[in-house]
Amino acid sequence: MPMASYKLHYFDVRGRAELSRYLFLAAGRDFEDNRIPQDGWSNVKPTLVYGQVPVLEVDGKQLAQSNAIARFLAREFEMGKNLAEVVYPKFLGYFEKQLENNGGKYLVGSGLTVADLSVYAVLDTAVQKSETFLEKNEKLRAHRDMVGAIPKIQEYVSNRKKTDI
Numbered sequence: 001m002p003m004a005s006y007k008l009h010y011f012d013v014r015g016r017a018e019l020s021r022y023l024f025l026a027a028g029r030d031f032e033d034n035r036i037p038q039d040g041w042s043n044v045k046p047t048l049v050y051g052q053v054p055v056l057e058v059d060g061k062q063l064a065q066s067n068a069i070a071r072f073l074a075r076e077f078e079m080g081k082n083l084a085e086v087v088y089p090k091f092l093g094y095f096e097k098q099l100e101n102n103g104g105k106y107l108v109g110s111g112l113t114v115a116d117l118s119v120y121a122v123l124d125t126a127v128q129k130s131e132t133f134l135e136k137n138e139k140l141r142a143h144r145d146m147v148g149a150i151p152k153i154q155e156y157v158s159n160r161k162k163t164d165i
């Protein structure tokens with residue numbers, strides 16, 4: 001079967017297309033990276049399935065929604081398994097080791113730092129998508145609970161608008 005042809009439509013920024021670009025690059029697959037200029041948008045918009053980008057055209061057929069596109073590509077390139085079984089555990093392992101080496105509560109030093117908030121933020125989407133994401137990472141779960149229990153953060157997180165990303 002001939003290889004599919006891929007054309008990724010987005011603006012000339014990273015935004016919601018960058019993960020899919022990385023997926024193509026990491027898999028070593030060719031794609032057309034169509035970066036729509038601002039002054040061309042009004043012509044392109046009506047041709048798109050939801051009038052928004054990113055859109056991935058696979059052999060001329062449009063697929064919309066950034067997360068759906070990324071999942072589709074990960075499946076196409078068999079990277080979902082690699083992500084779940086190799087990449088995530090590796091990084092979660094690094095975070096856990098760092099916590100352990102620093103006494104278990106904070107990632108660095110003896111109080112809350114940008115490192116703790118950064119790990120908390122970077123895991124938000126994965127944890128939101130899968131309640132079992134950290135099931136094997138007891139130290140990270142405790143760390144997450146610690147950051148999430150900071151009163152103002154707790155209040156903010158429980159009241160914030162629910163979005164995919």
Ligand SMILES: N[C@@H](CCC(=O)N[C@@H](CS)C(=O)NCC(=O)O)C(=O)O
Pocket residue numbers: 015016045051052053054064065066067
């Ligand atoms: N849920 C969609 C949101 C898509 C979206 O908001 N696209 C913006 C750019 S990031 C857009 O096309 N804006 C221009 C417009 O709506 O006219 C996704 O994740 O792909």
